[in-house]
Amino acid sequence: MPSIPELPAAHVVVDWGTTSFRAVLLSADGAIRDRIETGDGIQFVDKDAFEATLLRLLEPWLAAEGALDIVLVGMVTSRNGWIEVPYVPCPCTPGDLAGGAVRRRLVNGSCAILLPGINDPARKPFPDVMRGEETQIVGFGLEKDATIVLPGTHSKWARIAGGRISGFRTFVTGELYALLVQHSFIARAAGAATEGGSSTAFERGISEGATDTIDGEAMMSLIFSARTGMLAGELAAADIRDYVSGLLIAQEFRQARACGFFGQGDRIGIVGNDGLNRRYADVARHFGLEVVAGSEHAAIDGARAILAAGKGTRHDAA
Amino acid sequence: MPSIPELPAAHVVVDWGTTSFRAVLLSADGAIRDRIETGDGIQFVDKDAFEATLLRLLEPWLAAEGALDIVLVGMVTSRNGWIEVPYVPCPCTPGDLAGGAVRRRLVNGSCAILLPGINDPARKPFPDVMRGEETQIVGFGLEKDATIVLPGTHSKWARIAGGRISGFRTFVTGELYALLVQHSFIARAAGAATEGGSSTAFERGISEGATDTIDGEAMMSLIFSARTGMLAGELAAADIRDYVSGLLIAQEFRQARACGFFGQGDRIGIVGNDGLNRRYADVARHFGLEVVAGSEHAAIDGARAILAAGKGTRHDAA
Secondary structure, eight states: OOOOOOOOEEEEEEEOOEEEOOEEOOOTTTOOEEEEEOHHHHHHHOOGGGHHHHHHHHHHHHHHOOSOOOEEEEEEEESSSSSSSOEESSSHHHHHHHHHHHEEEEETSSEEEEEEEEETTTTSSSSESSHHHHHHHHHHHHSOOEEEEEETTTEEEEEETTTTEEEOOOOEHHHHHHHHHHHSSHHHTTTOOOOTTTTHHHHHHHHHHOSSSSSOOHHHHHHHHHHHHHHSSOOOGHHHHHHHHHHHHHHHHHHHHHHEEEOOTOOEEEEESSOOHHHHHHHHHHOOOEEEEETTTHHHHHHHHHHHHHOOOOOEEE | OOOOOOSSSSSEEEEEEEOOOOEEEOOOOOOOOEEEESSSOGGGGGGGGGGHHHHHHHHHHHHHSSOEEEEEGGGGGGGTSSOOOOOSSSSOOHOOOOOOOOEEEESSSEEEEOOEEEETTTTSOOEEEEEEEEHHHHOSSOOOOOEEEEETTEEEEEEETEEEEEEEEEEEEHHHHHHHHHHSHHHHHTTTOOTTTTTTHHHHHHHHHHHGGGGGHHHHHHTTHHHHHHHHHHOOOGHHHHHHHHHHHHHHHHHHHHSSSSTTTTTTEEEOSSSSSHHHHHHHHHOOEEEEEOOTTTTHHHHHHHHHHHHTOHEEEE
């Protein structure tokens, strides 16, 4: 975790995504005083209704505290959100992120601070992008050079070097898993069986997905092993989802290794709290990595660190 | 095409799959005299109703010709079909396939001949399987050593060596494409735009999917380029499906090459007639391959060649 100077007063951090609104009220030293979580994702908010929605949702805190600094991260800063905040290019520091933030004075005197996402112009064929995860990476801490993975629908692998986020790459592992187990021949084979029931099948999936033979080079062939394993009587319907989960996460690690994100014996940070972290840690250990678990408050820590890094810089929008 | 001795009399070849029933009436020399195609796929037929359904659907021919040899291929020979015909293991010849067929005398005196699928016990982690494509491969011809690809939902790559099908591997390319363009972030980005509109986007997808840089090793990262390309203004909504099609087929070729199926300058057979062949031929040429197009009658030619190879072998079921 980064060392964050104390901020001047109580403040709010809001992770406002496509399907949910999650806010925390923090004291100057970063202690969580209260939480508000609702289903008011940005997809349900009209383009010109963001300020009113924000003030309505935070009304209890604003009534008690008066005007507050409100840091906003996530898709609320995207084209489909309130104000599109341009990406800050890698490599970048927390100060660069603060410098890319957009501030807006609200009708009640509060200041909304919309943090930017980042892109990686070095990525081929097109610059890669993230919006929200960079705040978690800052919250993990940039002091030591490291590789960090943030598991999810679209997993992010990032390199930290010289106190900066030096580059990153997105893998669509979680989405591919959901497509396969919900809509494909794998969904039909698995039937009503849910994942999480078979750690043996998960381990087997890891082992096959991580293989150093040529089979590991042929991901679209490996996926078919979910069917051939059943036909061979080696996988039961109840095993399939866990097997495919291990297979795909192991393939993600294998592909990330090919891209230079780690070598045998390296340390790796795993950040996030969506239930995938334990699975990613299992796979990381299979690849001979030492796992450093990030705090579940990485997003809050990161937002505070960026806020602290940006003190003194001000450029108001609108 | 294999050279097939003339068979003794008119006969029928039926490709009976999960969703359709397709039969041809052939003269002794293989000329197509008539066709019957219906939607009576095996999923709509009760386990004990296959014989009656077959006789009903072929009634016009049976009434005119009397008893006929009726060769059946496809999922009708699977566990979910009429009679489960065990897989014949690779390497195998047309004679081996004939030897693995199951014959059944029908109430009208006709003989149903159910051809086996094949498996490849050398494949890891589990033996790979096909049921129907092996007949097309035989129809393509086993005279010259070659690699053959059969594009589809589950593409098959097969090696022909020494007059036998020596081994094969399945890639789930078509299914992955359908999942991505129907249900994923790619579906939402593409909107109502259909594929086939942009050969430029298809070519660009091929180029990115085939790249010899490390990006080509990271398929789950490459897939995300469908989004980053739009964010970068390099791909339009109308381009996305063609771009992803090129990307995935090129990745299939790259993975098949890693598995040893071809090298620069090789010849490759492309068999099938589901509309993907032109796309696969484009990708094959991008990889420096010389394309040999299979006949659209490969399944019929193969069924006849297997029938001819099996003359004299008889083992009746039930």
